[in-house]
Amino acid sequence: MSDLQERAQALDTADALAPLRELFTLDDTVYLDGNSLGALPRHVPARVQEVLTREWGELRIRSWGESGWWTAPERIGDRIAPIVGAAAGQIVVGDSTSVNVFKALVAATRLAPEGRDEILVDAHTFPTDGYIASSAARMTGHRIVPVAPADVPDALGPRTAAVLLNHVDYRSGRLHDLPGLTAAVRAAGAVAVWDLCHSAGALPVGLDEHGVDLAVGCTYKYLNGGPGSPAYLYVAERHQAAFDSPLPGWTSHADPFAMTPGYSPADGAVRGRVGTPDILSMLALEASLDVWDGVGIDAVRAKSLALTDFFLECVQAYAPEGRVTSVTPAAHRERGSQVALRCEDAEPVMAELIARGVVGDLRRPDVLRFGFTPLYVGFADAERAARVLAEVLGAPAA
Numbered sequence: 001m002s003d004l005q006e007r008a009q010a011l012d013t014a015d016a017l018a019p020l021r022e023l024f025t026l027d028d029t030v031y032l033d034g035n036s037l038g039a040l041p042r043h044v045p046a047r048v049q050e051v052l053t054r055e056w057g058e059l060r061i062r063s064w065g066e067s068g069w070w071t072a073p074e075r076i077g078d079r080i081a082p083i084v085g086a087a088a089g090q091i092v093v094g095d096s097t098s099v100n101v102f103k104a105l106v107a108a109t110r111l112a113p114e115g116r117d118e119i120l121v122d123a124h125t126f127p128t129d130g131y132i133a134s135s136a137a138r139m140t141g142h143r144i145v146p147v148a149p150a151d152v153p154d155a156l157g158p159r160t161a162a163v164l165l166n167h168v169d170y171r172s173g174r175l176h177d178l179p180g181l182t183a184a185v186r187a188a189g190a191v192a193v194w195d196l197c198h199s200a201g202a203l204p205v206g207l208d209e210h211g212v213d214l215a216v217g218c219t220y221k222y223l224n225g226g227p228g229s230p231a232y233l234y235v236a237e238r239h240q241a242a243f244d245s246p247l248p249g250w251t252s253h254a255d256p257f258a259m260t261p262g263y264s265p266a267d268g269a270v271r272g273r274v275g276t277p278d279i280l281s282m283l284a285l286e287a288s289l290d291v292w293d294g295v296g297i298d299a300v301r302a303k304s305l306a307l308t309d310f311f312l313e314c315v316q317a318y319a320p321e322g323r324v325t326s327v328t329p330a331a332h333r334e335r336g337s338q339v340a341l342r343c344e345d346a347e348p349v350m351a352e353l354i355a356r357g358v359v360g361d362l363r364r365p366d367v368l369r370f371g372f373t374p375l376y377v378g379f380a381d382a383e384r385a386a387r388v389l390a391e392v393l394g395a396p397a398a
């Protein structure tokens with residue numbers, strides 16, 4: 001056994017989160033794609049089966065009340081809240097991240113002071129946020145200004161209405177300064193909207209602590225909600241009374257069953273709802289959140305950093321010189337929970353890695369992405385992934 005293999009074993013033995021892996025359906029594959037689709041918690045299929053057979057099959061329409069279907073969006077929002085540092089009553093679950101970006105951004109322009117006509121958008125944003133921001137800007141008479149997150153403080157001005165940023169960059173894994181940037185945006189009188197897709201469940205977000213205005217995120221990555229599981233929208237309590245959704249559907253009405261022609265919004269985060277919730281996905285997500293019971297996000301963050309440090313060390317030790325370069329920052333304060341390696345022939349390399357049982361993914365043209373989900377990835381996984389990568393890159397077997 002090599003030094004690094006021995007270290008991996010010792011780190012796994014000392015890891016207080018290691019037993020959580022047993023809560024998931026996993027196999028001998030090294031699964032480093034939880035930043036795209038989280039693994040399945042073992043108990044979820046039985047819960048989904050119960051929803052199908054008992055709640056839908058037997059109770060049918062009664063389940064909207066008796067099985068708690070109607071209130072699921074805000075109830076599950078309250079389960080996500082502690083993971084992202086929010087007090088209860090500020091998060092509602094439903095729709096996709098894309099749809100929530102639209103709701104949040106248009107609502108942000110309506111919260112901003114009159115006469116402001118610019119929306120700053122992370123220049124390296126995940127594409128959907130950029131597309132939706134452009135359309136929202138056209139609809140509301142704003143101009144999009146693409147800005148690298150670090151340059152936002154210099155770009156803010158009396159014309160800035162809202163700023164849309166990613167907490168962790170999906171490609172490079174760079175963690176942006178949410179506390180500092182939020183403070184700068186608010187000091188300029190603008191509204192800060194954060195996309196938490198790549199940070200929620202992987203590191204502390206501190207939405208309330210840092211005074212974030214609005215935020216959105218998906219639940220199928222580090223929250224393990226399942227393919228296409230619904231996203232969420234955070235509306236800070238201080239904005240709820242003035243939050244004016246561009247999609248004011250009947251389920252966010254103050255009295256939905258009054259069926260009145262005029263719209264009158266409900267109080268609280270419920271205002272972010274639109275139409276009938278997608279109950280099957282939503283209840284699968286609710287069940288999957290059970291794995292968080294008793295798990296602190298600080299412990300998750302500590303393990304995530306230790307895992308990515310160790311993986312980078314193993315890559316450095318094993319990989320042939322010059323074949324891969326990390327584009328993920330070395331500094332902990334700038335690193336999310338993934339490692340992105342630039343590699344000229346990334347596409348065939350990732351295909352071969354997957355064939356050899358190490359599943360990461362690819363961002364064209366030349367980025368290999370490896371996501372580390374601390375709830376179920378261990379140090380031996382990190383070591384094996386780096387070793388197999390080195391073999392695929394042409395190093396002699398370690």
Ligand SMILES: Cc1ncc(COP(=O)(O)O)c(C=O)c1O
Pocket residue numbers: 096097098099126128129166170195197198218231
């Ligand atoms: C940062 C970011 N924002 C938005 C999305 C898109 O979310 P959805 O497809 O749920 O609308 C993704 C998807 O991976 C993402 O990574």
